[in-house]
Amino acid sequence: MSRPLLTLPAPAKLNLMLHILGRRPDGYHELQTIFQFLDYGDELSFALREDGEVRLQTEIEGVPHDSNLIVKAARALKEQSGCEQGVDIWLKKVLPMGGGIGGGSSDAATTLLGLNHLWQLGWDEDRLAALGLKLGADVPVFVRGHAAFAEGVGEILTPVTPEEPWYVVLVPQVSVSTAEIFSDPLLTRDTPPIKVRPVPKGNSRNDCLPVVARRYPDVRNALNLLGKFAEAKLTGTGSCVFGAFPNKAEADKVSALLTETLTGFVAKGSNISMLHRKLQTLL
Ligand SMILES: C[C@@](CO)(OP(=O)(O)O)[C@H](O)COP(=O)(O)OP(=O)(O)OC[C@H]1O[C@@H](n2ccc(N)nc2=O)[C@H](O)[C@@H]1O
Ligand SMILES: Nc1ncnc2c1ncn2[C@@H]1O[C@H](COP(=O)(O)OP(=O)(O)O)[C@@H](O)[C@H]1O
Structure with a gap:
């Protein structure tokens, strides 16, 4: 019998503006930026595994399995939540990599929200966004899912509603x-x-x-x-x-x-x- 699949999108983002205010002691730059999503992106499918393993079943050229942000996100959530279940994940990669449209970060956020649902963890958005931030500065806005004015390194988010052209x-x-x-x-x-x-x-x-x-x-x-x-x-x-x-x-x-x-x-x-x-x- 085949296992039920949960299939979810991982949209791209645009930075409608981006100002660099200064450099922090840790070398990271303080930004002000506006994020908006596109109705265009990757697609991830999830199916439970009983053996507790996390496996991405789709290879992306140039990104080793264990370095993929999807795998990192799933393992971090499993570890932090103490969940004993595992997951198989399939990825339909549409978004260009290294293009500034946030594909890796969005895949990570979709993994966090998808597994929170599949593993029935009941984590709230604040907790998921905090975990996401450890994976990348752009992950929290994808976790929250609302266009935002972002400050800090992108983690201090205020919802905004720009035009949707x-x-x-x-x-x-x-x-x-x-x-x-x-x-x-x-x-x-x-x-x-x-x-x-x-x-x-x-x-x-x-x-x-x-x-x-x-x-x-x-x-x-x-x-x-x-x-x-x-x-x-x-x-x-x-x-x-x-x-x-x-x-x-x-x-x-x-x-x-x-x-x-x-x-x-x-x-x-x-x-x-x-x-x-x-x-x-x-x-
Ligand atoms: C600037 C943005 C705007 O969306 O660019 P894109 O990646 O989307 O193009 C992001 O916040 C990018 O965040 P993130 O994706 O986490 O950056 P990474 O690739 O991890 O950063 C690589 C390196 O860039 C520098 N870096 C990155 C972000 C930042 N606010 N200040 C920095 O100085 C750091 O040296 C860091 O080690
Ligand atoms: N699931 C993933 N999708 C895309 N890139 C990933 C993924 N996991 C890890 N990466 C790595 O993250 C880098 C940045 O990818 P991406 O988020 O698509 O670009 P950007 O941050 O410029 O929008 C890639 O070059 C790749 O090495």
């Missing part, structure tokens, strides 16, 4: 190292904090953009091409760039033109992540 996302075929960008001497790291709430319109800059565009000609090219049709922005430390459009038809039209030479996709922005919308239907 359609986006064209271009995916330059380069992987940008976050560590490399944050250690560049030319990086702007002294942007004054925004103190007014809600964040005033017009704060859409990403402080990483000049450094990334200088180092990566493919990113520069994508910004220039998309910039002919919309304000072209960088998400996180890249490599993905995005532009907003009022409706799907316009986004599709621009995407069709640009994806003749570049890789990209069209997706709707969403302030409630599709993971949380799906979880609601299970309750």
Whole structure:
């Protein structure tokens, strides 16, 4: 008899703006950023194992089994909760890696929420977000599932409700190292904090953009091409760039033109992540 499967999405995120305020004594940078989700992402399926093992049944090229954030998230939750059950996990990988759209972090968050459900742990969101933060700065926002203004290294979250346009996302075929960008001497790291709430319109800059565009000609090219049709922005430390459009038809039209030479996709922005919308239907 086959085991019941729980299948859940792991959406991408965009950083609608990103300011770097300074560097902390531990070397990490203090940020102010706005996260919004895309209705586009990976898909994870979970089935219980009785032997207590955690096994990711899908290999991702270049990411060893035990380093995969899915496995790390599942093992951390199992250890911290004392749960004796195990799990088999399958991954449908759609999101480009190292693109600044948060695929690894989102996979980790979907694993935490999926296993909390499957293993019937009853952990609340605060506890899951705290565990998620140990796996990566972007994990908590995916655990909470609401678009947010983020501070600290991304863990202090205030829900926000920006417009939900359609986006064209271009995916330059380069992987940008976050560590490399944050250690560049030319990086702007002294942007004054925004103190007014809600964040005033017009704060859409990403402080990483000049450094990334200088180092990566493919990113520069994508910004220039998309910039002919919309304000072209960088998400996180890249490599993905995005532009907003009022409706799907316009986004599709621009995407069709640009994806003749570049890789990209069209997706709707969403302030409630599709993971949380799906979880609601299970309750
Ligand atoms: C800046 C963001 C915005 O979303 O970029 P993307 O990864 O999405 O592109 C994230 O917060 C990235 O967070 P996270 O994904 O945890 O960063 P990691 O890859 O672990 O960071 C790699 C390295 O970058 C530096 N780093 C990272 C985040 C930060 N706030 N300050 C830093 O100085 C540190 O040296 C760290 O060791
Ligand atoms: N499940 C996973 N999906 C994607 N990347 C993962 C995963 N687990 C570990 N990683 C590692 O995390 C790195 C960053 O991945 P990802 O989150 O997709 O990019 P970004 O943080 O730029 O959005 C990858 O290059 C990969 O080495």
